[in-house]
Amino acid sequence: MxxxxxxxxxxxxxxxxxxxxxxxxxxxxxxxxxxxxxxxxxxxxxxxxxxxxxxxxxxxxxxxxxxxxxxxxxxxxxxAIIPGDAWQKARIRSLANIISCDIHPLNNLRTLKYLKSEFTISDEQKNQWYQHWIKTGFDACEQQLGDDRFCIGDTPTLADICLIPQVYNALRFKVPLTDYPKIQKIHQHCNELNAFIDASPEQQPDSTL
Structure with a gap:
């Protein structure tokens, strides 16, 4: 594989x-x-x-x-990364889709490059764009989260798998996370696990960090 x-x-x-x-x-x-x-x-x-x-x-x-x-x-x-009954599976996918369908496409590399090349926006404007969509999505995620150790339940799910890379990007673009205590807690718990640590950008063979 x-x-x-x-x-x-x-x-x-x-x-x-x-x-x-x-x-x-x-x-x-x-x-x-x-x-x-x-x-x-x-x-x-x-x-x-x-x-x-x-x-x-x-x-x-x-x-x-x-x-x-x-x-x-x-x-x-x-x-399982999509465990539980039909309702729980739908909740997991719902959180995952806020990130993968609503935040990520607006902030990925090709979108940002297009904004720069076609609309000649400044780096400051690009960062404002990026931060706006992160905050819009994270506002919704924070409201959907409960008091579980992970996004939904006591084990990582598809929602956590989508959330952690997006938090990494938020921190990279200096998006304050003070308004998102639940997301911060989940981020901490996930990054205590080897599966997340070993997948992080810093640990990849092509990393320049």
Whole structure:
């Protein structure tokens, strides 16, 4: 199994966490987004969108991190990252989707590059854009969270897998987290686990940190 990844990609970070939680061995293949390796024909033959991650299993390939995570849950069900009854599963997906569908697409690298190139916004304006959408999404997440150790329950789920990379990005862009005590608590608890530590950008072979 091969995972095509970039160390700072939130989407790839999610998949690394899930693979670690489930104890799945994989080969990591770095794709340098800053050098535009994702736009080369060699990589686009693997991932036609020119994005990371992509997961290669034998002769088969999967793209889109959320689809990869759902496939991992189906094929490697223990430990479950979408546990519980239908209501709990829906709550987990709801939190995960706030991040993966509403925050992340507005703040990923290609969006920020397009804003800079097509609308000639300044770095300050870019950071304001980034912080606005983080705060909008985190406001909603904080309201949805309870007093559990993790997003929902006492074990990490798909929601935590999506949340932690987004918190990493929020801190990188200097978004204050003082208004989000529940998110801060969950961030601390997740980063006490080896699955999250080993998936972090700093621990990746292509890291420049």
């Amino acid at each position: 091969k995972l095509y990844s970039y160390f700072r990609s939130s989407a790839a970070y999610r998949v690394r966490i899930a693979l670690n939680l489930k104890g799945v061995d994989y080969e990591l293949v770095p794709v340098n987004l800053l050098k535009s390796e994702q736009t080369k024909d060699k990589y686009k033959n693997i991932q036609p969108q020119g994005l990371v991650p992509a997961l290669e299993v034998g002769n088969n390939r999967l793209i889109q991190s959320m689809a990869i995570l759902e496939w991992l849950e189906e094929t490697c069900p223990d430990p």
